[in-house]
Amino acid sequence: MNFAFALRRMRRSWRQLAVLLIGICLVTAFFALPPLYVRAMVQSGIRFTLDSAPAERLTLTLINPQPFAPADWSFITAQLGDLVGGLTRIARSAAAFGGFSYQYGEPTTELTPRSEFSFHAYAFSDIEKHLRVLEGRLPMRLAPPDSPERIALTEEERIDKGIGMYSTGDVEAVIGVEAARQSGYGIGTRFAIGEFPANRVVVHIVGIVEAADPDDLLWQGNRRALEGEVIQVGLTDRQYQLAFIVTEGAYSDWIAKATQTLRSGQNNSYVWLIRLNGQAVTADTLSTMRERLKFVVDKLTADYRGLLSANPLLRDLDRYVDQVARTEPPLILLAGAVLLLMLYHLITTVSLYLQTQAEEWAALSSRGASVGQLVRLQALTMLILCVIGAILGAPLALLLLNALWLIGPLGAAQGGAPIAGIPANAYWLSALAAAAAFIMLSAPALPSARRSLAQFKQLAARPPQLPTWRRYALDLILIVVGLGFIARLLFFVEGDLGQTLSLLLDNPPELIQRIVDGAARTGGLSDPFNLLGAGLLLSGMALLWLRLFPALLALISLFTRRSNGLTAPLSIWNVERDPSHYAQLVLLLIGTLALGTAALGLSHTREIGAWAAARAVTGGAVRVVLDGRDAPDLDAWRALPEVRGAESILRVESAQQAGTVSYTLLGLPLQRFSATFPETAQALMPLQGQDIAVRRTFNRQTRQPAEVSVVPAVISERLAREVGAAQRPDRQPLRIGNEAVIELLLPNNTRWPVHFRVMNVVRSFPSLNESQQFLLMEQAHLGRLIFATPATALVVRPVPNEIWLDLPQGAPSAALQAQIAAQTGYQSALYAWESYTDLLREPLPAAVAGMLYAGFWVSLLLSVLDFTFYLAVTARRRALSFAVLRALGWDANQIWALLAVEQTALIAPALVVGIGLGVLLAYVILPFLTLFGSVALSLPSAGLLGVLLALLAAFAALIGAVAWWLRRMEIHRALRLGEE
Template identity: 20%
Template sequence: MALFIMILRKMVNNKWLQLSLLFGLVLSVALTSSMPIYTNAILQRLLIQELKQLQTTNAQYPGIYWLSVNLPAEEKEKSVKIPQTDAFLQKNGDRFGLPMQYFVRERATQRYNLAPAETDKVDINRQRSADITAIDGMDGHLRLVDGRMPAKEAVNGIYEALVIPEALTELGMVLDTVFVIQDDTRKDPVLIKPVGVFDRKDYSDLFWYNIPSSYKNSFVIDFALFEKDFTTGDKLNVQSSYWYFALDYTQMTLLTIGSFISTHFMIDKHLDDRYENHNYNAPALQTLGAYYVKEANLKMMLWSLNVPVVLMLGFYLYMVANLITERQKTEIAVLRSRGASRTQIIMGYVAEGLVLGTIAFLIGPYLGMHLTRVLGASSGFLEFVQRAKLDVSLNREAFLYALAAIACSLVMTLIPVFLATKVTIVGHKQQSARQQKKSFWHTYFIDVILVAVSLYGLYNYKTRIKDLLALGLKSGDLRVDPLLFLIPAFFILGCGLLILRLYPLFMQLVYKAGRRWWSPALYFTLIQVSRSTIQYQFIMVFLIITIATGLFSASATRTINKNTSDKIRYSAGADITMQIRWENDAPPAILTGITGEDGVEITEENTDPAASKRKTQYTEPSFLPFTQLPGIEHAAKVFIKKDATFTRGKTKDTVQLMGIDTQEFGQTAWIRPGLLGHHFYDYLNLIAPSPSAVLISRSMAEEYSLKSGDTITLGWNGIEGNQFTVFGIIDYWPSWNPNPGANDQVTVTTKQGTSTKVKKPMLVVGHLPYIQNNLALEPYEVWLKLKPEASSQAVYKAVADHGYDIESLRDAKQEQIKAIKDPFQMAINGVMTLGFLISIVICFFGFLLYWVLSLHARTLQFGILRAMGISFFQLLAMLLGEQVLISGAAILIGLGTGSMASQWFVPLFEMSFDPKTQVPPFKVTFDPHDQVRLYWIVTVMITSGLVILGHIVSRIRIHQAVKLGED
């Protein structure tokens, strides 16, 4: 206890340094613990959103868990197996981890032929077949349309049943008609009589898994009666049994995903052990199964994004620990000289670290929880929006991360202590009298190694991107490759250190160049800085990393957001593109398959094979209403034929043909400025005067040696070709991807044999009226440009109100909103913003702490200067000169390094996407507003620091400084 009190007293004596160290520890723990908190929060939001989207897209409730078993007629133990499964599911239904809204059991016999017992009521010659069905608990969920509710027991040997309205037509019957179920294996006949017609009470009621029309060949009787007479009594063959859970999916969390999946496997094993044929339908399973991969990828992304901040925190902790150790080196050396072992000294500092670490552990995770909310509200670098708050909560993993952060931080703070314990009192005095010429990282060329590694990574990634684009390969899931974030951080650190290696030489050159003319204050400043660069390197590295990381983060975030937005707008072509149904005389198709729970696909087949070769005639709907829709600025017709045929001489190939009206297309379509050799409008104006003029893609021009003025023939299957004249060559065009896909490969036969090469897509752009008049009139797409304040939903409603049927639709604005909410996009925006803010705070405290301690250490020097006649304002000018040469130089180096890192390494983020689909090409984006915000933050930090330093200098007393000279 006495030892602990002594350690606390020692910490109090250095309270400001200890508080600074505690501040860094708390931020380290908060940042680290925010990673699992954020991962869980964002995945939780994404999970619910995807499940809701699943419900909207498939019109099926995501909380469904439906089971079915088919029982063969020869099955002898069905009366035992089915009740066992009932009990098993009722017992284990709670294991899904979700509130159970309904648990429904349904049974059905096989379908039997029916014969009317009363021949005077119905047509006896009509073929009828039906099954007997029972649904547990349906009484409270149905509405009686006609008749009455059936009896709970057989009445005079007749089973009373409910039917749906469609069953009366399907089976050709009326209520109270008695039917005999024809079963040759039974001696006693089974009689059934419909006494009521029912429908669902509420069409949104989750109790009903099947729609009522699926029971058009069913008699529905009381469930308990069915169980007694059929399931157990074996009066008829029970062919199917169904179990249905309706679970509240909105209560699903990442913790319940494992419970849901494990319960599913347990149920599946139970059914597999007892039944030969069984099926299930659980829409949420596919969504849930992907979340473990997303969770791992997101965690890796967060760690990678936080690398620069982790480096900053590591530097800060090491610097503060080094400052503490420097002030106590004499004490450590004395203890070593008097017999204390290195272990004993280190354990004393370990105890100090544990005290601070305990405090950080109690505060950090809760601070991390609040930092997570900052991540959720960020929509760009240093941009925040009013978004629904993330549902954040502390978990066990967050505290484990906090412990790991404390352990790593403790190691960082003990490194200076470990090095200091190696020195005796004699060695310490010798080191104090000597000037250190090189720092650790310069002695062992750490700067050169970091720059070399980063440049190698840059070369490697550029080569990979080039290969992917050339070969049309897929990039895979490289968005979480840590090297994408480690390499720029290494470059920033290495480049900063490399410049600092040369900076003393530059300072000496400046000093020697003007030493005859420098004023005493400036002379002193140059001498001080050029001879003491080593002691300033920590603070300079701080500022370099902060500024460079800020610029890189701003550029990377802005570039990723802008390129994602541009990719969506380019691939869509316009704000909204849609395909409207055209009336036509195409022959009707018959279905050769069905789509159902068994997964059989629907296919279509023409009734007349010869009819498929006949040219289909289309009726063009009126286009004028589209130009008059509310919120529409411009509208254009765009005809796209992906399998058009290009012919030139004996050469024949497949190209994509696009037909446009030049003026309307130019007003409606979107393309990024600077993407083409000339302005987008110049190409449209080029072909506008000539109806047969076309633009062709560069891939087509290079493949077939085409140039302006050449004539080509275009058509498609069943359409005779017509001649067009090439007027220009383009590299990009709205909605067209010039990059080859994974399947764009052809086999080429040469004298040396056969080989495979990548075939690039080809495009021809011509006039729509000319194509319609000389080739064929076929459906075109409608492209719409919205006014800035227009609502997409209002446009959809207006199109429907005009009677148009939309066959396909793309809304670029809605896709952009969805992209912003992507967890990886949110991670980049949030983490880079948060990381920069933390870096600024850490850098400010490190900057202030370093200079305050430096000034205190130079009190004697300042006192002597004042005694020699240097005025207070001259002293401030000297300090200002030091700041310019140290902090100012570091800021300039950081700006240069950050700009260089952005230009070289931000394009690597193209690997975060699939390069072959990243059209237009990846482009590094700088926003002046980001840089202005960055400069303001740094200016406020430096100014505040100078004001505080000036205040400290103003309080220095000469007589106090002179007294210190006795030391």
């Protein structure tokens, strides 16, 4: 049996094999999807991050104490290519340096009086682009020290050329408006710089300038070039340091030497601001650009001792590379688990195909064909189909990705369009799926090839045998092994399986939170045993349902037999008499529904959790920072469009200073705040009805009795640990009921003691994370504390300085943002929507939900193909039975009713079990996605209804087509088909 014979058989059965080929292509396309999916999400994330990034995040800053060599720029452009967008060079003095009093015609010596100012020198490339001249002109490069123009042999020549002690300007410079005001210098002013007489340089001011673009990145670290600097000298005195700007040539000719100091020698910094082109970074070039960028910095660091670099883009690229490394393997593992279900689809289809070939195979076997020849015949046929599937898998995966981008959760969260092209590993995964399909599709040929014609006729007259999995109790084995892996996971959460099981029963969200917190111990989706346990458990439960399915039908038949009609009993009998055919179809329906339910549940839970997390980061849907001069008009804020509620907050933060602890106090209007922001109600409940307590104490400084106000407060866990360790005798964290005191450093360098009583301890609070030390209290209580200390009231205004707004979930309109910015006292605003969209771009949660969603649609298509194939194979048998019913007087409506009841008995239980297993699958996967805290699973009713309607519509269309075909078939034709 050669290749030509296999092709002839394929031509005869091309319709059936075409259906099988479509199924193979769907399977290979799905398994090739993970790298495409991750690549599309990474591309979307990169574009969102880089397109909205400020200029400093797309700038490579190199600070070198030595001048860069010209070859360095050629090296950088050769390595980074299109990533390089431009270069700005800066030369500047590293520290302030001195000068001399300018005295024309007198030599400069150590006895020459010093300048009244210290100096900072700057030089910029493209100086005309960065400066706007207000008076005078821009500087020009004058003759360098070694120029022949500066050679003079006589006194008269030195006077004529203006060199040496007769210099009227070795260097031309410009100064900023503020520098001119502070120093009193103007156009024509000359001053001498240099720490040593031999290095003296006369600077001539030729212009007054300002920044051409004050927001240019150049000025973020070089504002001093225009303004100079006022420094503290001693306890009371201040000194102004003058800054001036020269050309690059003048800096290298004269200034670099003049800046040298006695103690530090070289006193220059050469800065390269390399603008990077974010468009050059894509998901495909991500790793390459990262490696090249890192190589450039490492090479220059090795060449120049003391070189410093700031490379924000490299941190972003490292983050995305890490996300790909953490996302792609678990996603492929998840796709492999779903692949098993899809391979079962193919096995079901090929089993039906082999049934149509059974008589021919039995005849060939009876005529001398060996088992090996028949198996090779099937293997060769499947090999041809699988090779085609392997080739088409990756391109079809790209089409599937584009379809999911339009209708699935990925496109809604990412926006735009997926990146074009197909990565190489997608072809490898497609080939791997095709190889697995080839093995699974060839294996059923072995038992079929062993049957002779006599055995075939005997099997046709015997009832179907029990499936292999049922004979060996595979369902029970899978459940036990799956429970073992789940128990392993739960043990790692707390180290105590009993305590973890108690949490599972009493507080599932808390268990999810602990699994998230213990991701390092549990392994998450990167641990294959976690996902394997869930897969085995769900597979075992699905098979267990198939074991119970005949019993359920028998129970239903007890009721239908009592019916006077024939429709219901006959429908149940058709399913009950041959459960092996229906069992496989039921299992496929269960798996399909489980995937759809899990995908919808995880996507919906992600959206809810992301919005809750975004509000927690921001503080409400919008947090507006006010200037704190006047009390805000809450009625005006509440009257804004889209605003459902608004509350004022008094935030007091300690001054930032090295070596001091930072504290944050929040004064909240408790009566209204919890109602407007329900997520805070549990944390703030213990403060309700509490008042400030007065304690008598002894002031050691005044040596007089004193009274202190102890305010009831909710504190953070970190503050409880830190203050408890410092003030409790046992060094334990503060507990509810404890009293303690903290000291806030105020902007005037004084300390404000705040005494408090612990009413509750929380991990975090909206706008405050777990790493911060904070206190929450009644707003009126905070005001009383401020007024209780007159010195504090002079520094801290007891006026609300923030407004928190509650909005519906969604993007705030441009009109609302404009009205917020127009409110009295507005300074800035933070929007939860920005954090929300960023959270939805987290690759792992989005990829898992998206792959399950893709798996549902592919599995649904495979189920439709399976049902189509099954109905086509059994059409002759069903045609005879329906023809007999038509001969007995049944009309079309009765045939429709019979099919409806029969399929309802088949599909309805599968719907219930499939949805239940989908919920269980989502619960199992939910903790590993490290979503956003203890978020309970939420199922969208509309989405779930849509999945059910899609499934029911697909199968209703098939059943309707079969009923229409059977109804139109003539009785005598059906009887002839039955006799064949």
